[in-house]
Amino acid sequence: MTGHVSTAVNEDTCLSREQQLWRIKILVSTYFGYAGFYLVRKVFTICKSTLAAPVEEGGYGMGFEAVANIWTAYLVAYMLGMFISSFIGRKWGPRVLLLGGLGLSMVCNIVFGFANSYTTFLVFMFFNGLVQAAGWPGTVGAVSEWLRKNERGTIMGFWSTNYVVGNIVVKNLGGFLLATCSINYGGYMGVRYSFLGCTLLAFAIWWLLFFWQRNKPQDLGLAPIVDLEQKADRSVTASLAERVTFRQYLDLLLNPVVPLMGCCYFCVKFLRYALDSWLPTFLDLQGMDIGRAAYYSAIFDYAGLAGAIVAGVALDRLFKGRWERVCLLMGLGTVAGYLAVARFGANPYALAFTYGLVGFMLYGPDTLLCGAGSVIVAGERNAVAVAGIVNGMGSIGPIVQEQIIGRLMGGRDPLQAVRLSNLLGLSISVFFVIFMAFIAWQVVRLRKRQG
Structure with missing residues (x-):
């Protein structure tokens, strides 16, 4: 475990040009990063009708009860995954959550793009729920050491609209691919192209996170921006060490x-x-x-x-x-x-x-x-x-x-x-x-x- 080092910072000082530039990169990459998680989360919800429809009508023939079971598996896994992600993120940092979670979720969606059976969807949807849970803790943790106390609420108020952008993009892009390809090639291909097309865009966002996201200014050789020692508003006493034990x-x-x-x-x-x-x-x-x-x-x-x-x-x-x-x-x-x-x-x-x-x-x-x-x-x-x-x-x-x-x-x-x-x-x-x-x-x- 890394020992605690004094990190007192005067938050009234102006940010350097490099700090300002990287903070913009952090906010942009995490904003679109969480939207990217939606691209490999919400496609299933717009494909439900096709997955449930009988095979003779161009669907997968699963029925609505099976489709509901698949999504319930996702919700349960997402809930469990939040606790896992909170520990992993605190121990190894938000970057691990963001790149690992989004990357593994893309793998699940590639599987969905080629899957035909209820069992395959059920198993990989549960796994997708576990890794999708990395998204929100990862993005919050990724901006926490880049925003000062007197500006945090305002910036995060606007920044937290990221999931709305993700919802809009997946409904428009996924819906367009589903509708267009279903008309031209049948329902099966509509579902496949919807999953794979949204995954391709998420892959581009993964690279944006890779190049533009860092956990804290010190990772780039910059001076810290926030005062980690400031305790006036804290209600919980917790370790400030960079990594913590399971007991902590x-x-x-x-x-x-x-x-x-x-x-x-x-x-x-x-x-x-x-x-x-x-x-x-x-x-x-x-x-x-x-x-x-x-x-x-x-x-x-x-x-x-x-x-x-x-x-x-x-x-x-x-x-x-x-x-x-x-x-x-x-x-x-x-x-x-x-x-x-x-x-x-x-x-x-x-x-x-x-x-x-x-x-x-x-x-x-x-x-x-x-x-x-x-x-x-x-x-x-x-x-x-x-x-x-x-x-x-x-x-x-x-x-x-x-x-x-x-x-x-x-x-x-x-x-x-x-x-x-x-x-x-x-x-x-x-x-x-x-x-x-x-x-x-x-x-x-x-x-x-x-x-």
Whole structure:
């Protein structure tokens, strides 16, 4: 293990030209790097219909139940992989996660491009989930030692829109290849070209990471940018050594604040994935036609992007790095949004806009808990581990919500089912506020103790 060396830095000094240039490279490469992870993650979701369709209709003949099992395997592996990635990233650095995770995920997608059987898809999708989990902890860890305290929230607020770009690119490129090649050569070839085409673009992004990403300025012979010794805003005491033992990692994992952040993120991901998966259906059942439902459901996402950016700016300008206060305030806003949903639930158009309020309030904590908050709570060097642990616990949410809401929707009057689902969302948002209030209380106690 590398011993601890003093890393005190004056963060008020100006960056050198080389530091500024490399910081731009780091932000650009990690922004597109995480988008690249989406290119080898989301193709499966746009190919579901073809994979499930009967062979005589040009599909793979798997059926929707088998397709659902494959994606469930991915979600479970992704959750488990987060804990593995958080340890690997803390021990060997974010670069190992980014290049290794994206590289192995590309291999899985090449296999998907030539696979025909359910078993092959199931096995390699599970493996793909494990290596895909390297993406977010790796990217957060990769920027943590390049951003100073007074700018971290604002920059990461904009930077955290990377997954939206990835989603847009994979839907457009993958969808174009799927549609065009299916028409010209049949459904089989459409799926193959969709997987392989997106993998080819991800391969180009892998090289961008290879040349432009470094874990910290010192790896390039530059002076450090951030003060690793600064402890004023930290709620968790953890090793600042470049590499840690498994025991030191467990100390971080078992610190009460970090699991509480994971519980908060479980609530956030439960709500976000529930609305991402079910909102068009809710609006359709409320009387809006399916085309308009798909269109109006996007209000949730666009409002969420604005909320993520506003939360980052507010963290720096108004709350001076007090991430837990921003999350608590926006958590209360999420509760207010769900109360508005319950109040205006009879009108599908009003419902769409009130869900926009929920999205605005929800995406702020979403980006802070696994972004700037993960950096602040235990320091820049531990950001990769905290982000992985928090995301790992949070990733249980998407698995659970699909099953719970699916059961609520089954065998009931549609309007009653939507109402029950909204009440569930309100309950989860209240739990989120309770968890965040407890974290805020813990942080206040720790700061008073530290003087």
